[in-house]
Amino acid sequence: MNLSIKHHYLVMGLVLLCFALSPKQAMAEGIAWDDLNEQQQQTLSGIKDRWNELPPHRQEKLSKGAEKWAKMPPEQKERAKENITRFKNLSPEDKALVKEHMQKFRQLPAEKRKALRERWNNMSPEQKEKFKSRIRNMSPEQRQELREKIKERKMERAQ
Numbered sequence: 001m002n003l004s005i006k007h008h009y010l011v012m013g014l015v016l017l018c019f020a021l022s023p024k025q026a027m028a029e030g031i032a033w034d035d036l037n038e039q040q041q042q043t044l045s046g047i048k049d050r051w052n053e054l055p056p057h058r059q060e061k062l063s064k065g066a067e068k069w070a071k072m073p074p075e076q077k078e079r080a081k082e083n084i085t086r087f088k089n090l091s092p093e094d095k096a097l098v099k100e101h102m103q104k105f106r107q108l109p110a111e112k113r114k115a116l117r118e119r120w121n122n123m124s125p126e127q128k129e130k131f132k133s134r135i136r137n138m139s140p141e142q143r144q145e146l147r148e149k150i151k152e153r154k155m156e157r158a159q
Helices: 003-020 038-043 045-053 056-071 074-088 092-107 110-121 125-136 140-158
Strands: none
Touching: 038 045, 038 056, 092 110
């Protein structure tokens, strides 16, 4: 893999990681490129030319994402790259749906997010793969039907 493709993957990985980072108050004046450490600059080198055009809160998220990326074990980086590739290959509609679900997840109470993560982490690799395969192989109609069933269950629990 050539260097520019690696940088592309790194930048895309950081963009997705930024979705997972909790929002923090960014510095009003932003972060100067020269204030980033060498590792951050290397990771973010693909956007160096646009760095000063980014809003301060975006610079803050990207700098934190670059720190997080540098600390990731290679296996986790590889999974992130695979997720990025899968996301890039989605239709615009599916990308919008993924973003919507991510936003909804971030808006859940911390306890609910924790419970969902624990539920996922307690699943065996086979169970996880079966679930992912089932979702991947659904038609748009089947996905809509599943969404409706989930809404019905939520309404029943709320009563």
